[in-house]
Amino acid sequence: MSKFEMKEYEEKYCREWKHAFEADPKDGADKFYINVAYPYPSGAMHVGHGRTYIAPDVIARYRRMQGRHVLFPMAFHVTGSPVIGISKRIARGDEKTIKLYRDLYRVPQDVLNRFTEPTEIVKYFSDEYERVMSSCGLSIDWRRRFTTVYPQYSKFIEWQYKHLYEQNRVRKGAHPVKFCPQCDNPVGDHDLLEGEKAEIVKYTLVMFTWGEYKVPCATLRPETTYGVTNLWVNPNVTYKKVLLDGEKWILSPEAAHKLSLQEHEVKEEGEIKGSELIDQKMNHHMCGSVPVLPAEFVDPDMATGIVMSVPAHAPFDYIALRDLQKQGKYTDITPIALITVPGFGQFPAKDAVERSGIADQNDPGMETLTQEVYSAEFSSGKMFPQYGGKPVKIAREEYAELMREKYGSIIMYDFDNHNVMCRCGSRVFVKILKDQWFLQYSDEAWKKQIHEQLNRVELVPPEVRTEFERTIDWLKDWACSRRIGLGTRMPFDKNWLVEPLSDSTIYMAFYTIAHKLLQIEPEKLTPEVFDYVYRGEGSPDNLPIPKETAEDLRKEFLYWYPYDFRFSAKDLISNHLTFQLFHHKALFPENLQPKGMVVFGMGLLEGAKMSSSKGNVFLLEDAVRDLGADTVRMFLVGSAEPWQDFDWRKELVTATKKQIERFHTTVTEGNDASGSCDIDKWLISRLQERVKKTDEALQLFQTRQALQEAYFGIDSDLKWYRRRLPEGVTGSAVLKEVNSVWIRLLAPFIPFTCQNLWEFTGNSGNIAFAQWPTADESKVDEPVELAEELLIRTTEDIESIIKLIEIEKASSITLFVAPEWKYGLFRKIANAEDRNNVIGLIMKDEEMKKRGKEATDATKQITTLIHRLPPDLVGLIEKNDVSEAKVFESAVGFLEREYGLKVKIVKSDESSHPKARQALPFKPAILIE
């Protein structure tokens, strides 16, 4: 088979299969609905995407051949903002982006010019996706293809959110987000140039008063306010006087700006130098009047730029105060302790500093030291009795609340240390987004339902279950509305778009009738229509669509739903895969909930992580063109199980191609064979086991294991088969039977080649619908397999001996077959309760007693042998009465031909040769001389 032919039949079948997998409800058929997370078509498909869709296709094809009525649909997710960014960058002439699309994805220049319009990008790539997916032989019903911005889909989303809203699962809330003022939009971590690990920290502002002014000190530890001895202000900073929500405040300029983004009205009124604040007295209800001390370490860009000092419990404060006191200043200030911590003395901060030997506040160890005291006090600290005596853990929240209620404290958000930059180059701040909509995943009752539901979902591989459980527990409310991007407007608040992950939770239900919905004018798809179709609520009469249409939609939905399995990459467990469980539960009854999920691993390219942005990808289209779709398929599902990471290595893929070619050659050649041979029975017997194992593996989605059996297993059986054929014979008629089974067994993996061979071997029709082979137990012949196993093991022994001796000296092989009494021993030991202590048992036998040492030696050897043989085999040996002598006698011709030596078979008890005594059941003594 030349490369040319492989390509040729692949293209031919691709055309023929265009409509082959369109699935309509069929009465009496056992449906199987499988689906995959749809792609976001913003770039070309690479081989990593390939596996995501090929693995489910293999399963779809397997089930179809089993007689299941399979639905495998596909659509495109185009909601969200990435393509908007891409088109902007292309419009702006961004080198990197243009290079990626022009050179790596090979978008023609005229098309690229149109990419300044975001929808053009997804339009172009979704067509490309369909083309490439088809060329891979994916058995998809393409009539159901849609994108998430089709008006009919929007109607579906509106219907869904109307329900969620009515169920009170979508609520308005305010949340702090990372926000870029220049883009005027929240930014996710992937939008950041810098500071990706930055976290939003929630400070409590402790409001000191200074005359008519309020002086906010930001703290993470409001419970320590009783221990404040002074404030710290940076004398070199010029602070602002502002009117914040109508009150006079003093704070750093940066802080003023930050708070203006956090739902506060900030009006600038004037300035005041830090130095002017030094030595002023500030008041707070909880600590009284305290002085302001100078501190250059105070960062105006950190929270409010004014800090309260608790030298008893904060190492930083302690050292700073100590340094000033060393200069003879502020010697009247003494730390005020208010927390006891096991392992520390009266002043934990002082202890920690002295223990660590840190000399000054610029020491890099200060950070760790602070953390140490902070953690110790948080986990095991207790407030002094006069401050309530509660554990810090609890007191902190209580004080924070008290201070917000009584002492004018408010919350301020800021990043922890990091400088955060947007991709646009502008600095990112924390902004409170008000009126944002949230899905109430934090709702305990809802969570409980999902936990219960999860127990009924089949998960592959089973190990991911704990991760799902964790995710459900960990989920908080999810902001489900966006200002910009493509998508559907919230039906109850048209100012917001439904967030991209939030509009992709129940679209598997849309697939079931997508092709029909797309024929209906969107405005007719009212919530009442969907209520009837998807929930069976109301009546099909008086809907905007004809009654028959409504009933037909309802029927088809119920025919396919619930889906049987959903496939997705493992990184979606913590969002999409779990979200969809929540939404299914909210909208559909118990009998329509998801039944199973299969989670994928990631893809590597030559050992390195695949990444489009780094250009480290291999395009699926190129792979199919260069190596053939079947090669790509077989490699992607055969080199690792779906949930394991796979590594696309050119060398291995090329080897896969050769394997397919070998398969093709073997089948083609075997087709002409006729007649029959002794070994036929063995081959057919083995084949049943291969079929069974392949099937078992596929049932568990183990595509790799299935291929091991279906391809390599049968291949290696055939190897032994050919070796055992009489001289000059290349095969027998039995190969036709093997071929027929083999072709069908591999059809889910390499459908093109199998279709070609299917026709070559005289069949017609699409092999995708041919009958899946099943094992025929009546063809399993244990004695024959056992005899062959004995021969295989013996040849291996002979070969290892030949390898070790000087072969030119040898002229004959003698096989000494174990005597009957050793077989008796074998059975006795195999059946013994305790195989390790059988000597006593054996020696009760008078005959064995007479044999003496010979018997004890044999017992030891046989015990070891039994431990070393596969348990199944031990059972078979014991059960079947195979005459070793006969097996070897009939194989003398074969053995003599194999080794070019004279072969003699001798019963060991009829020989006086010392070697003969070594003979064991299933392990003849071998003498080569």
Place this chain on the structure above:
RNA sequence: GCGAGGAUAGCCAAGUGGUCAACGGCGCCCGACUCAAGAUCGGGUCCUUAGUGGUUCGCGGGUUCGACUCCCUCUCCUCGCACCA
């Protein structure tokens, strides 16, 4: 840092208490075919060795007659940690 999963011979990888020196593939080596190369086919591939024995399955301990397999410590890797597909 937290959560989940993982670490097996040159590489990939199977293997969950005795079937294990460890399936299979790749690479490499030898042989057959060929004028030759490639492809294909057969064999070999830890050290030793008449089919045996020894030392191996991230590091270090432990349980057991016996551990790649069970338990503990540590090291390293991958994924996720949210408003993003």
